[in-house]
Amino acid sequence: xxxxLSVQNLSVAMxxxxxxxxxxxxLSFDVAxxxxxxxxxxxxxxxxxxxxxxxxxxxxxxxxTSGRVLLDGENVLAAAPQALxxxxxxxxxxxxxxxxTALNPLYTVGDQIGEVLRQHxxxxxxxxxxxxxxxxxxxxxxxxxxxxxxxxxxxxGGMRQRVMIxxxxxxxxxxxxxxxxxxxxxxxxxxxxxxxLSELQDDTDTAIVLITHDLGAVAELADDxxxxxxxxxxxxxxxxxxxxxxxxxYTRGLMACVPHLHLGPAAANVQRELEEIxxxxxxxGARGAECAFLPRCAFAIDVCRAQPQPPLDxxxxxxxxxxxxxxxxxx
Amino acid sequence: xxxMEAPRAREPSALPSRPAASPLAAMLRQFGRSPAGVIxxxxxxxxxxxxxxxxxxxxxxxxxxxxxxxxxxxxxAWLGTDYLGRDILAGxxxxxxxxxxxxxxxxxITIVIGVTVGALAGFFGGAVxxxxxxxxxxxxxxxxxxxxxxxxxxxxxxxTTITIAIGVVSWPTAARLTRAEFLRLRNxxxxxxxxxxxxxxxxxxxxxxxxxxxxxIIVSATLAIGVAILFEGGLSFLGLGDPNTMSWGLMIGQNRxxxxxxxxxxxxxxxxxxxxxxxxxxIGDGINDAxxxxxxxxx
Numbered sequence: 001x002x003x004x005l006s007v008q009n010l011s012v013a014m015x016x017x018x019x020x021x022x023x024x025x026x027l028s029f030d031v032a033x034x035x036x037x038x039x040x041x042x043x044x045x046x047x048x049x050x051x052x053x054x055x056x057x058x059x060x061x062x063x064x065t066s067g068r069v070l071l072d073g074e075n076v077l078a079a080a081p082q083a084l085x086x087x088x089x090x091x092x093x094x095x096x097x098x099x100x101t102a103l104n105p106l107y108t109v110g111d112q113i114g115e116v117l118r119q120h121x122x123x124x125x126x127x128x129x130x131x132x133x134x135x136x137x138x139x140x141x142x143x144x145x146x147x148x149x150x151x152x153x154x155x156x157g158g159m160r161q162r163v164m165i166x167x168x169x170x171x172x173x174x175x176x177x178x179x180x181x182x183x184x185x186x187x188x189x190x191x192x193x194x195x196x197l198s199e200l201q202d203d204t205d206t207a208i209v210l211i212t213h214d215l216g217a218v219a220e221l222a223d224d225x226x227x228x229x230x231x232x233x234x235x236x237x238x239x240x241x242x243x244x245x246x247x248x249x250y251t252r253g254l255m256a257c258v259p260h261l262h263l264g265p266a267a268a269n270v271q272r273e274l275e276e277i278x279x280x281x282x283x284x285g286a287r288g289a290e291c292a293f294l295p296r297c298a299f300a301i302d303v304c305r306a307q308p309q310p311p312l313d314x315x316x317x318x319x320x321x322x323x324x325x326x327x328x329x330x331x
Numbered sequence: 332x333x334x335m336e337a338p339r340a341r342e343p344s345a346l347p348s349r350p351a352a353s354p355l356a357a358m359l360r361q362f363g364r365s366p367a368g369v370i371x372x373x374x375x376x377x378x379x380x381x382x383x384x385x386x387x388x389x390x391x392x393x394x395x396x397x398x399x400x401x402x403x404x405x406x407x408a409w410l411g412t413d414y415l416g417r418d419i420l421a422g423x424x425x426x427x428x429x430x431x432x433x434x435x436x437x438x439x440i441t442i443v444i445g446v447t448v449g450a451l452a453g454f455f456g457g458a459v460x461x462x463x464x465x466x467x468x469x470x471x472x473x474x475x476x477x478x479x480x481x482x483x484x485x486x487x488x489x490x491t492t493i494t495i496a497i498g499v500v501s502w503p504t505a506a507r508l509t510r511a512e513f514l515r516l517r518n519x520x521x522x523x524x525x526x527x528x529x530x531x532x533x534x535x536x537x538x539x540x541x542x543x544x545x546x547x548i549i550v551s552a553t554l555a556i557g558v559a560i561l562f563e564g565g566l567s568f569l570g571l572g573d574p575n576t577m578s579w580g581l582m583i584g585q586n587r588x589x590x591x592x593x594x595x596x597x598x599x600x601x602x603x604x605x606x607x608x609x610x611x612x613x614i615g616d617g618i619n620d621a622x623x624x625x626x627x628x629x630x
Contacts, residue, residue, distance in 0.1 A: 055527050057523060057526060057527060059518075060456065060457070081531075085529045085530070085531050086529065087529070088526070088527055088528060088529040089527065089528035089529030089530075090529055093527060093528065094524070094527040096520050096523065096524055096527075097520075098520055101519060101520040101521060102520040102521050102523075102524045103521055103524070104521040104525070104539060104543070105354070105521075105543070106354050106542045106543060115525075115528070115530075116528050116529070119528070119529055119530070119534075120529060151353075151354070164524070167524075167528060168528075
């Protein structure tokens with residue numbers, strides 16, 4: 001079956017005073033119906049730019065320099081403005097990081113969910129509100145009939161994020177992009193939101209692109225994962241495989257940074273201090289052709305310095321990695 | 332900190348106890364708590380009522396020669412007569428209609444042009460912004476009184492021309508204000524979220540960004556009425572008023588040569604303008620208090 005979303009060779013660059021600076025380089029991935037693809041990496045690695053590029057919402061100074069984004073076979077990047085508006089909110093939608101600021105403070109949540117339906121389904125105001133109540137129930141907001149008339153400031157962060165999810169899923173989109181949907185929320189609420197997302201996904205068969213730096217969420221929610229570093233995909237594969245058997249030194253480093261809770265006898269053999277990856281992501285414009293992780297990599301050898309970053313090397317059906325030494329590092 | 336955390340912990344289970352007040356209703360309630368705003372609103376309402384209902388109680392035509400020229404205030408004419416013998420009180424009542432109408436309509440023109448230009452510039456940015464900012468600056472550097480005088484001289488001394496001239500020279504302030512608000516708002520998440528939900532530019536400008544930009548625009552619209560009234564007074568004072576329509580400014584303008592001998596001819600219309608503009612400024616203050624959360628009193 002053909003994938004719902006196919007990102008092919010996507011590159012994004014920033015137009016600055018000093019010319020064009022690549023932000024995202026040659027990213028490719030597919031997401032099938034009902035599946036979840038996680039994009040992970042630290043801040044500034046291009047995760048959000050990927051999301052915005054797919055939605056065609058890149059900020060003014062950013063341009064797509066190559067590639068295609070196929071949504072159900074249609075190239076989003078070539079869609080005319082009219083067609084694009086028909087896609088957004090309808091076939092593809094997005095949840096933002098900050099539920100506090102992503103809802104319009106002047107309209108009730110019912111109006112805001114209803115607006116999507118009125119635009120894409122041509123519903124009248126009353127029908128839209130009626131359905132909005134149904135969606136509020138679907139995202140498990142108690143007393144939906146009363147809350148449909150609430151303004152965003154009257155809701156907690158978790159509830160606002162549920163409202164955002166209701167808005168995003170109102171038109172049963174093929175693709176949902178969730179840009180760090182839980183970063184601004186309490187840990188307990190985070191778990192609820194992830195549960196909700198995966199329940200709704202089971203019902204609607206929506207493909208999800210989950211942008212996160214929460215590896216726990218990846219393990220729980222994602223079928224596949226792509227690890228981005230400095231705008232390049234350095235490892236991708238099934239989430240189980242990547243988490244259980246990380247091959248790229250950066251991914252391995254990320255895994256080592258995750259705290260694990262060990263109780264009882266197991267606690268005795270656990271190292272006390274958390275690992276960290278020394279150094280910083282190279283800033284925009286300071287990224288050469290060689291492996292971007294090179295300055296921070298404990299495994300770097302001469303070939304890493306002399307050669308440009310290797311293309312993703314397909315290891316098996318479940319994993320691909322971009323590292324000269326991955327066979328030695330993770331045999 | 333504790334005051335901020337306490338309600339948050341309750342929030343998830345707390346239901347809105349009464350139907351949520353819309354932001355507009357909340358703003359009106361807040362306005363009711365501002366003494367300045369309430370006083371201003373009462374005074375302005377009184378002025379409007381006087382100009383509307385006055386003729387039924389005070390049946391003298393403002394253009395009739397009702398008595399001897401320069402009759403001082405007294406039993407013959409409550410507020411005296413002017414250099415032609417026209418009744419000052421009648422002039423105030425009828426002139427108020429013209430003056431307040433000019434103020435209101437000119438303010439509407441100011442805001443419509445200003446908000447349109449500012450919204451387009453702020454929302455689209457780039458070349459559109461550059462062009463519109465240049466246009467705004469061009470109008471801003473013209474001496475507005477001189478420019479209005481030229482327009483009135485060219486197109487005739489009628490109330491309509493005067494109103495349009497005032498609107499045309501006053502909009503740059505509103506445009507700059509609106510542009511600044513749009514620049515601030517257009518990159519906020521909820522605007523991006525609306526765009527991601529498929530909203531077009533027209534919807535984003537009119538339904539998403541503009542309502543959020545309204546508070547300062549409302550304040551500036553209120554103040555624009557006062558400015559327009561003063562402007563009309565200034566033009567009339569310089570002899571560029573509409574000689575066929577009584578207005579407060581015209582009364583001052585026509586009697587200005589006699590101010591030293593017959594103080595009442597200009598003092599009363601002057602006071603009327605002062606009171607009207609003051610009332611409008613107080614209303615502006617009241618609205619500003621009502622919509623500016625940092626000035627808002629707790630509780």
